[in-house]
Every structure is written in C-alpha cells, then in structure tokens.
C-alpha cells in the first residue's frame with residue numbers, strides 16, 4: 003500500500019435516526035484527492051434504540067443519566083457496525099471518522115443566560131469506538147466550524163466539491179435524508195464559489211405521518227404517496243413560512259421539522275384521506291427543494307445575473323422513494339435541470355454521507371482544514387473534529 007494512503011471507515015447516522023451507515027474508503031495516495039469506496043453497509047437501529055434516540059432529540063427535558071448512557075451505548079453500536087463492516091469486506095481500517103447522532107443543533111447564535119451562543123451536540127462516545135476498533139477516531143466535526151463563526155453545517159460540500167465539480171456543467175448536489183440539503187457547484191467553480199444550505203424537510207415529515215397514519219416507519223418506494231392526491235393549499239401555505247424565505251446559509255433539523263411540525267401538519271390536513279396526507283408531505287419536500295433552487299440557486303440573490311445549472315445529483319434515502327423522485331423530476335424540468343443519481347458517479351446514494359466523514363476524518367488526521375466557509379458561513383477555514391487514541 004502506498005505510504006500516503008489510508009483506509010478510513012466513515013460512520014454516519016443522520017436525523018432520520020434510522021440507523022448507522024458505514025463506508026470503507028481508501029483515501030489519499032498519489033493523486034491526493036483520489037479515493038476508492040471499498041464497501042459500505044447499513045445497520046438499522048433496533049426499534050427500542052430508535053425510539054430512545056428520537057425521544058432524546060424531541061425532548062424539551064431529558065434525564066441526564068439517560069443521555070450519558072445513550073452516548074456510551076451508541077459508542078458500542080458504532081463499534082459493532084465498524085467491526086462488522088471490516089469483517090464483511092475483509093478490510094482492516096487505519097482510522098475512523100464518526101459523525102455521531104445529532105441530539106441538538108442550533109446553528110445561529112441565540113440569547114441564553116445573558117449571552118448569545120450557537121450550540122450543537124453529537125453523541126456516540128468516540129473513546130469507546132477507538133478502544134474497540136483499536137485505531138484513532140475523529141469525531142465531533144461540527145463545533146470547530148461554529149467556533150469560527152459558522153453554522154457547523156453543512157460539512158458534506160467538501161466531498162461534493164471534490165467529486166462533482168466540472169469545468170462546464172453546473173451541478174446541484176441534493177441529499178434527501180431526514181432533512182434535505184443542497185450544494186450548488188457552478189461550472190468551473192473555485193471552492194469559494196460553492197454554496198450550500200438546508201432546503202427544508204427531506205424524509206422527516208413523510209416518515210412521521212406514515213408512522214402515525216399507517217404504523218410504518220417510512221413509505222417504502224413511495225407507494226402510499228403514489229396512491230394519494232396532493233393537497234396543494236397545505237403545501238402552498240407552509241411554503242410561506244419564514245424558514246423557506248430566509249436566505250442561505252441556513253440549517254434545519256428536528257427543531258424546525260420534528261414532532262411539533264408533524265402534529266401541526268396533520269392538523270392542517272384534517273379530514274383528508276390518509277394517503278393524501280402522505281402524498282402532501284412528499285410534495286412538501288419536492289416543492290420546497292424546487293422553490294429553494296428557484297429563489298436562491300438559479301437566480302443569484304446578490305445580483306440580477308442568472309447562473310447556469312444543468313444537473314441535480316440526488317443522494318440519500320429519499321432517492322429510493324420513486325414517488326418523491328418523480329415529483330422532483332417534474333418540478334425541475336421547467337428549471338432546465340436534469341435529475342441524476344450519485345450512484346451514476348460511483349457513489350451509492352445511501353453511502354455518500356458516510357464517505358464524506360471518512361474523507362473529512364482523513365483531512366483532520368493530516369491537520370488540514372475541511373470546512374467550506376462559503377457553505378457554513380464561517381469566517382475562516384478550520385480543522386474539524388477531535389481525535390481519540392486507542
């Protein structure tokens with residue numbers, strides 16, 4: 003193996019709280035930006051764990067003892083996931099990059115006890131992972147960007163820029179996880195031309211209403227939505243909200259589109275057939291994406307000049323929802339955007355974020371900065387994360 007190459011396990015668990023994604027990536031080497039995906043696997047949380055994670059995220063009050071225990075429990079689960087993936091692909095890793103499970107994220111400073119502070123919290127004890135897997139672990143990627151004045155998110159644009167920039171094609175890289183976020187990479191972009199933001203709900207509202215009305219964790223394949231009719235007034239009314247009008251950079255989480263939002267959404271659909279509610283939640287995702295593209299990407303809010311974007315590249319669990327994908331394609335057609343999948347670029351849509359944290363960990367290990375200040379709003383580049391040694 004080339005001395006400069008490393009095999010890194012990227013570990014991601016997103017706001018959907020569906021489980022753990024692990025990607026094994028060979029990073030570095032002669033071409034520097036080159037990397038190779040050696041394998042990836044997903045480990046759904048057992049129902050009890052998912053319920054506990056969701057409860058911790060949604061809670062206005064939680065037991066400190068339970069939160070402390072959850073941190074160590076997730077550390078064990080992340081370790082098991084990395085070790086199982088190593089066995090499956092017969093690969094031994096040199097380094098782990100673990101995002102952790104976000105319990106709280108508030109990217110903008112707000113007044114608290116007399117001072118303005120921004121705050122974020124990812125749980126999943128890295129010291130446990132490091133001890134179990136016997137390699138160093140980079141974790142807690144977001145705070146360093148926030149300390150530099152950024153929103154701590156999004157961080158995946160580093161990988162998006164590395165992978166999807168093109169001299170002639172302007173690309174919007176759209177991930178649909180619990181939350182939906184995009185990275186806009188104009189043709190021939192420098193890193194400082196890249197901008198990124200959360201467009202709003204991804205699968206989070208769809209999951210919540212599907213669970214409530216059909217007792218299923220998600221709308222597999224988008225089949226329920228396909229059998230329903232979109233209630234346009236509900237979507238249009240929600241799109242008037244402050245979040246959607248706010249200029250990027252902006253981030254969202256369960257704080258904006260979690261349980262309270264889902265309850266309100268259900269109330270505004272009261273009396274409609276159940277499948278229409280799921281169809282409407284699906285349309286909320288696709289229309290809010292198209293709306294964000296129209297308002298903030300295709301038209302540059304800082305000048306009257308239009309920017310040329312040609313493709314949208316889709317990743318995340320939402321790419322498996324055919325109804326969502328079909329709705330999105332028809333929203334994008336009038337904008338002249340062709341819908342493509344990250345899989346076409348050798349990056350399976352479910353593995354992208356895990357790959358990103360492998361690449362980010364590799365940068366941190368070499369003490370290189372990896373936030374993109376134009377995406378997070380940070381005042382400077384920052385080396386992200388903390389390192390635990392076995």
Ligand SMILES: Nc1ncnc2c1ncn2[C@@H]1O[C@H](COP(=O)(O)OP(=O)(O)O)[C@@H](O)[C@H]1O
Nearest residue numbers: 016017018179180205220222223318319322323
């Ligand atoms: N086969 C599928 N059909 C429809 N939706 C799916 C499918 N597989 C995954 N999803 C959706 O994707 C979500 C998980 O996406 P993911 O990218 O892992 O999000 P996160 O990063 O928030 O964990 C699930 O909660 C579900 O809503």
Ligand SMILES: [Mg+2]
Nearest residue numbers: 016018020021
């Ligand atoms: Mg997930």
